[in-house]
Amino acid sequence: MDKALYIAMTGARASLQAQGTVSHNLANADTAGFKAALANTEAFPVHGPGHASRTAALHVDQGFDARAGAQRVTGNPLDVSLHPDRWLAVQAADGSQAYTRAGNLALTPNGQLVTAGGRPLLDPQGNPIALPPHQALEIGHDGTLSIVPLGQGADTLAEVGRLHVVQATPDRLVRGLDGLMRSADPAQPPPPAAGAVLSTGMLEESNVDAAGALVQMIQLQRQFEMQVKVIQRGDDNAQAANTLLRLGG
Template sequence: MDRLVYTAMTGARHVLDQQATVSNNLANATTTGFRAQLDAFRAVPVMSEGLPTRTFVVDTTAGADMRAGPIQTTGRALDVALRGDGWIAVQSADGSEAYTRNGSLKVSENGLLQTSAGQTLQGEGGPIAVPPDTTVAIASDGTVSTISTEFKPGPSNVLGRIKLVNPDPKSLVRGDDGLFRLNSGTPADNDPSVRLVDGALEGSNVNAVDSMVNMISLARQFEMQMSLLKNAENNAAKATQILALS
């Protein structure tokens, strides 16, 4: 009985973990540039003196779904989407370099170019500062230029170039803040082949229908594990009755 309880318990616990992952994906179905998290079950044999007939269930993070999301035209000058593979380099809260597909940009109170989540964009020469009373334009290669609104026609001034990278997807790991980093901890090199689409944003690559079906399937698996635990409880009760009669 105890063996059945332990094996069913591991299955139920990791089903709940995967339910949390699917729920997080569904919650970010409309988040700009979000990459769906992928999980998988794997069986770990129980090492004992008996026959190898029992296994524990372990939930492993397989990584992230790196397929591109749909590109939606917004017409906003500070909205950019990545065409194909690639990442935008930003500065995370701890000061390290991280990468995102969120191209919804803004100019902070200090004049720094940032994402809508507040991460400062990394330029090839450092953060990009935008002077006041200017209109920002972003080219397909990431070059940021401004035109003064005080003069008509105003002169164009190149401020810098956004750092665009394209590392191997297998070398990227997702952090708790939703940003990706190299598992080596070192900054990625610039990739001049990465291109941007101005006036557009990339949507989440989460398929809401598939996620809902997956959530229903996980709920059925959890019910099965609960049935096993209930059967173990009934078996223990019957065994207790038999021992009491004897």
């Protein structure tokens, strides 16, 4: 009976872990460029003495949903929407290079170009991008950064840098705990993307299906309750069996 309790416990644990994944998706339903995390369970045979009849439930991280989110026109010159399989290179907290499709960019008071989450954008040389003082900024479809210097006319528009945009299919990327993507093979970073890589004045929204995620949460909650009931019934049966054994003794 104790074996049945452990098997039911693995199912309850997998349901809780899946619930956490769905909750994380819902929390990012309004996050620009967010890709919904995918989770599933698989059968895991339990090895050991005796007949091989026990199979536990194992939570499996299946990566992320690569479908593009809806496009929203904002008119903001700092908003960019990446073309399919294109990713902005940013500097992660540990200094390494990571990738994101969150195109709602911002400028810090010292002119550094960052994501909405505060991660510095990188240029093709891997350096954080800092712009000189300017009165207008234009981001080209190929990622070039051009400005009109303070006090100058529009005819003085000059290129001062370029966003580092890479090309990578979803199977070549893995999501880190910080929500940023990284190359599945650190020895082979994604190559730079050529040509038109983005559109300006618009954002790619999160691809999370909020209604579907809510339904999934309800289903997982019911699964968890059912698994807990199995554990409770198993414990009740074990106590009843122990009582009978004591009486029989």
